[in-house]
Amino acid sequence: MRRLYFVTHSIDDAERLVTNLQHAGLSEWRIHGLSQDDAALYHHHIHPAHLFQRYDLIHLGERGAMIGFLVSLLWATAIHYANVIPGSFGIAETAFTIMFFTLFGAWTGGLVGITRINYRIARFQQDIAEGACLILVDAHRRQERQIKSWVTKAHPDITLAGSSSTFTNPFSRAVKKAPESPHSPKII
Template sequence: MKRLYYLTGNLDSTEQISNDMHQAGITDWHFHVVSKDEAGLYRRNIHAANLIQKHDVIRSGERGAMIGGVVGLLLTAFLMATEPFGPDVSGFVYVAAFGCVTLFGAWVGGLAGLATENHAIAQFHDDIHAGKYLIMIDVRRNQEERVRSLMAEKHPEAKLMRVGSTFVNPFEFVKAKPA
């Protein structure tokens, strides 16, 4: 799925966009708003982005799992070569050691991601802090043109800032191109 990032300056516009998207068949599962005015979003029943969407938990967790997997492989190879538990150890012990180190890496990566702003919305940090509303709309390829047309026609005050993906790529270091 694609994610369309729109930026608007006020809560009234955000509420109307939310209503129009719901009428167009976009559910709350595919519509998220990032704002410093969480209470305003709540009062008007606008679907705010959750913790995972605001922070880099998934991407950092995936990176941590990859690092943990590499360390786990090295540890498992070391354990197999040195046989510290004796020669009659089941292969399950080595698999368990690899799994534990990999899961530990994912856990540590996820915790690190909680301390980091989501890489996709970090470029909008100053705008959000200034009181603007970042609207993220997840669309299928066949819905994209219809949503873009609807936004251009009914909400010219909302600017399309970026087109991204809902897929979390742990290798992505470069920000996606603006819309």
Template sequence: MKRLYYLTDTIDSTESISKDLHLLGITDWNLHVLSKDDDGLFRHHIHGANTLQRLDLIHSGEQGALIGVVIGLCIGVALMLGKPFGIALDLIAIGAIVALFTLFGTWVGGLSGLSHESYKIKRFHDDLDAGKYLIMVDFRKAREPDVVQLMENQHPEAQFAGKDTTWINPFKFAHEKVSH
């Protein structure tokens, strides 16, 4: 799925955008708003971003898993070739070593991600600190013209802030800010 980012200055504008996107057929499942004002979002019945969208849990967990796989393979191959205990390890033992390191890497990466904001929203950190509202709209590619047209025609106060996918790429780090 694709994702468009928009920034607004007020909760009223955010609420109006949310209502119009719902009328367009964008459900709460595909509409998320990130703000310092979580209470305001709740009072205005605006779907806020969840923990997985706010924090880097999945992204860091994926990176940890990849590092764990590499370390597990290196240790497994070294143990298989070196036979340090005088016993030849079979593929099941090597697979268990790789799985153990992969799980450990995922766990450590996930814990690390709990203390960092998502790499996808890091570029909006200063705007969010300034009190702006980040609207994230997810949609299938065929719906993009409808969403863009709605935002341009009915909500010129919303600043286009970027375009991305919803896929979390473990090989990417913080994005650069995109202008319209």
């Protein structure tokens, strides 16, 4: 699956886009909106972006789990070879230590992530603060080109701002930027 990011000038433009995408056969559950006013999205029949799309909970939770796993391996190796607790640090204790540190890292990363804007939508915050609406469309790869083409033809005032995978990459920092077109309107 791919996630397409469209920036509209107003909530009314967003509603027209969402309605047309639904009439074209795209499920309403694969289209989400992000604006300053979630109530306006609701009144315009646009599903607001959910917690995992708004915040970096999953992204930083995965990073935390990886860091916790690495720390647990270092800890277990150090305890084993230092022989701090002679004969009592076996396989069960090692497995518990690895599990504990990994889960603690995921929990800590998730706590940090819930306080941060999702790394994929952070660059749209200025546009949203200025009244724009961000529409997130999840599409299969085979539909991606067709949706991009159709939206740019049917809605020339709506900007395709980028695309990314729907899967979270804990090593990734930013969403792929859409190529600039001389006909694409800019939100200033």
